[in-house]
Amino acid sequence: MEVSEVMTTNVKLVSPDQSVAQAARMMQDLDVGLLPVAENDRLVGMISDRDIAIRAVGANKSPDTPVREVMSKEVLYCYETDEVEAAAQNMADIKVRRLPVLSQQKRLVGIVSLGDLAVIDGPDNAGEALCGISEPGGAHSQSRDGGRSPTLF
Template sequence: MQVRDVMSTNVESCSSNDSIEAVAQKMKDLNVGALPVVENGQVVGMITDRDLAVRGIAENRSNVGDVATTQSVVTCSPEMSVDEVAAIMAQHQVRRLPVVENGQIVGIVALGDLAVREQSNEMAGGALTNISKPDGQMQ
């Protein structure tokens, strides 16, 4: 099974110039905990609800560009297998990956997307175990 079979394609995003308040409201309205930061269709970062709280509010920052993770943003392609994506999530301790094709965002895949597929339950469980390990320790 490939990422394209489980990914969400109606991806909401934000830009690095958006205010953290606007992004927090968008996350609330969409009931999501993370958004890709996109400029000209290309993923340049990810911002999470934790980024908003820890880097935004606690450090009195105002723009997404000041608080989003922009270094070493991990992505995947729609042709990758769900097994490969689960391993990437575990390795980088992330629960969501932007899906990129030809340099442009085409979707997002979450750990939950992997878990809803019956044959992927064991793999998603293994990924979650490794994502949740402190200090990036893998089994």
């Protein structure tokens, strides 16, 4: 099964110039914990509720702080044509619960999460990914080695 069969589509984007407060409101309205950050038709980062909590609130930054100051700049991703098993293993290896999904032209087409894997693909791949993600052994970050970074979006 390909990632395109399990991913969430209709992904909303945030600009790096928008404030962290605006990003947090978008997350609240959409009931999500992660937003892709795009500028000039290019994926330039990701911002998570954890980024806002730790890098903005925890650092006493203003709610007007631009997203670019707290986002994760290295974007780890998978392709829509990747097999679900490979994406789940990638998530386990780099210890993330969600990955942006790109087309072969490096255009954002969705996000795949552990929840997507569990609901649509069943517990096997999601469970294996969760075990890898939960295993101790490094920083919990979008910038771990082992992922791929797009050059153009």
